[in-house]
Amino acid sequence: MVKDIATARNDFPILSQQINGQPLTYLDNAATTQKPRSVIDALTHYYEFDNANIHRGVYTLAERATEQYEQVRQQVADFIHADRDEIVFTRGTTTSLNWIALGFGAQVLQPGDDIIITVMEHHSNLVPWQQVALQTGANLRYVELTADGELDLAQYRQLLSKKTKIVAFTHVSNVLGTINPVQLMTQLAHEVGAYVVVDGAQAVGHFPVDMTSLDCDFYAFSGHKVYGPTGVGVLYGKREWLKKMNPVEFGGEMINLVQREITDFKAAPEKFEAGTMPIAQVIGLGAALTYIQKIGWSTIETQERRVTAAAYQLLKEIPGVEIYGPEMGPHRSALVTFNLKGVHPHDLATVLDTQGVAVRAGHHCAQPLMQTLGVSATTRASFGLYNQLSDVKRLAAAVRAAKEFFQV
Amino acid sequence: MNLGHLSDLYRQLILDHAQHPHHRGQLATANQTVNLNNPTCGDVIELSVELKNDRVADIAFNGDGCSISQASASMMTDLVKGQPIAQVRAEIATFLEMLMNDPEVEGADELGDAAILATVVKFPARIKCATLAWKALEQALGEAQQHE
Numbered sequence: 339m340v341k342d343i344a345t346a347r348n349d350f351p352i353l354s355q356q357i358n359g360q361p362l363t364y365l366d367n368a369a370t371t372q373k374p375r376s377v378i379d380a381l382t383h384y385y386e387f388d389n390a391n392i393h394r395g396v397y398t399l400a401e402r403a404t405e406q407y408e409q410v411r412q413q414v415a416d417f418i419h420a421d422r423d424e425i426v427f428t429r430g431t432t433t434s435l436n437w438i439a440l441g442f443g444a445q446v447l448q449p450g451d452d453i454i455i456t457v458m459e460h461h462s463n464l465v466p467w468q469q470v471a472l473q474t475g476a477n478l479r480y481v482e483l484t485a486d487g488e489l490d491l492a493q494y495r496q497l498l499s500k501k502t503k504i505v506a507f508t509h510v511s512n513v514l515g516t517i518n519p520v521q522l523m524t525q526l527a528h529e530v531g532a533y534v535v536v537d538g539a540q541a542v543g544h545f546p547v548d549m550t551s552l553d554c555d556f557y558a559f560s561g562h563k564v565y566g567p568t569g570v571g572v573l574y575g576k577r578e579w580l581k582k583m584n585p586v587e588f589g590g591e592m593i594n595l596v597q598r599e600i601t602d603f604k605a606a607p608e609k610f611e612a613g614t615m616p617i618a619q620v621i622g623l624g625a626a627l628t629y630i631q632k633i634g635w636s637t638i639e640t641q642e643r644r645v646t647a648a649a650y651q652l653l654k655e656i657p658g659v660e661i662y663g664p665e666m667g668p669h670r671s672a673l674v675t676f677n678l679k680g681v682h683p684h685d686l687a688t689v690l691d692t693q694g695v696a697v698r699a700g701h702h703c704a705q706p707l708m709q710t711l712g713v714s715a716t717t718r719a720s721f722g723l724y725n726q727l728s729d730v731k732r733l734a735a736a737v738r739a740a741k742e743f744f745q746v
Numbered sequence: 747m748n749l750g751h752l753s754d755l756y757r758q759l760i761l762d763h764a765q766h767p768h769h770r771g772q773l774a775t776a777n778q779t780v781n782l783n784n785p786t787c788g789d790v791i792e793l794s795v796e797l798k799n800d801r802v803a804d805i806a807f808n809g810d811g812c813s814i815s816q817a818s819a820s821m822m823t824d825l826v827k828g829q830p831i832a833q834v835r836a837e838i839a840t841f842l843e844m845l846m847n848d849p850e851v852e853g854a855d856e857l858g859d860a861a862i863l864a865t866v867v868k869f870p871a872r873i874k875c876a877t878l879a880w881k882a883l884e885q886a887l888g889e890a891q892q893h894e
């Protein structure tokens with residue numbers, strides 16, 4: 339049954355509080371989302387009733403914890419249309435991308451090969467490739483932006499060549515909000531024989547993602563950005579590539595047999611999950627995905643589009659506001675990044691905070707993009723399924739108040 | 747909309763310094779330069795200092811940042827220009843103590859306009875903005891010492 343979106347806010351205990359005497363208007367969902375009661379309860383329930391280390395004990399409790407953990411693996415697989423052995427649990431998007439770069443990238447890259455990334459990457463899908471390029475002697479190439487804040491696909495086509503081994507890009511930009519054409523870009527990369535790595539941190543949770551139709555080789559996302567706990571992330575890899583990929587961490591649980599000189603590793607996904615995993619967090623992630631499905635995609639997408647469109651419009655109407663990224667439309671996801679002329683983003687964010695409005699100000703871990711945009715910092719309002727038009731109105735009113743306060 | 751609380755942070759004196767910062771630019775005569783950034787927000791400061799006869803003979807700053815970081819740099823340069831290095835070191839210590847531990851630290855009233863930045867303590871997220879320039883100067887003096 340589809341839940342009424344107007345009451346979804348009540349599912350998130352943290353949102354009922356006041357900040358600086360004002361109702362909390364949480365607009366930093368791209369950094370991390372809040373957690374519904376059902377996720378918090380799943381964590382508590384696990385620790386109160388089911389806590390044991392997985393894959394180890396023969397006793398009932400360990401069996402139960404293991405079963406729940408593995409059920410979530412299946413649930414994640416179903417959620418993104420993959421198979422259970424293509425789902426590796428990690429600490430987050432950053433860990434997933436590092437493992438792909440170090441465990442797979444470093445293996446397939448030869449000196450003189452090309453790695454293509456884009457100027458809109460978050461540092462976590464940029465620095466690992468930069469480092470692997472330095473290690474292997476590969477060259478790092480950047481896809482640039484068009485004037486309207488989308489990837490320059492014509493230039494991307496020109497960059498692609500027989501030398502291209504890896505193409506890594508974000509599904510949704512955490513600064514511009516741009517939704518990139520993953521399917522098309524993947525197809526073009528595959529035509530030249532390159533592997534495709536997609537950073538899904540800002541996509542999952544906002545709209546359905548389907549590995550069978552996107553056809554990328556690797557995909558990464560974080561639990562804490564999809565209403566789940568921190569400390570857990572997902573690395574999806576096509577079965578044959580996970581087989582080929584090397585583990586980056588070694589230790590207990592990922593082995594079949596250890597001898598003094600050599601070790602035989604388990605098969606994927608277990609060979610990547612060394613040591614005690616974030617078990618409670620994985621179970622919490624399962625509860626988060628269940629929550630998303632209970633609300634339903636069409637409800638989430640409709641609400642986020644309404645709220646984003648309203649924010650775009652209300653901010654645009656304020657003289658001196660400059661908005662970055664694509665026009666409001668099918669290529670923009672649930673965030674609006676902007677600047678108010680004459681007011682530094684930190685000062686703006688401080689004013690908004692006094693009104694209970696939480697936004698992000700800074701470089702958003704995307705310094706090369708900031709340089710491309712010619713700014714040192716920006717302010718970002720990013721939305722989740724519980725945001726409403728009233729939140730956006732508070733945001734716009736607070737920006738107008740800041741404008742008045744600083745007399746710009 | 748009640749913005750009363752905000753005037754604690756953005757006192758007129760701070761806004762004046764932020765809008766018309768003193769000693770902005772680069773010194774041709776500099777013998778110490780420090781580039782410092784605040785990695786969490788991207789604020790940057792380029793401080794150039796001319797040290798002569800154990801004094802901060804001249805000082806200037808460039809960079810990009812919020813009004814608190816700009817005002818703080820402007821106030822700091824006003825204060826230290828022409829002062830003996832030993833005194834500047836003590837003032838840096840006092841300022842950092844004032845922002846990071848004790849807004850009523852002894853000697854705060856000798857920091858000139860910068861004394862007013864004690865109000866930033868009420869906005870913990872902004873303390874790093876206020877301390878950036880002072881840390882850059884601390885580093886410049888530290889480097890100068892190493893070269894002695």
Ligand SMILES: Cc1ncc(COP(=O)(O)O)c(C=O)c1O
Binds near residue numbers: 433512540560
């Ligand atoms: C596009 C993008 N990629 C990667 C990350 C990193 O995610 P995490 O910090 O959860 O590893 C983020 C988070 O801000 C992001 O927005």
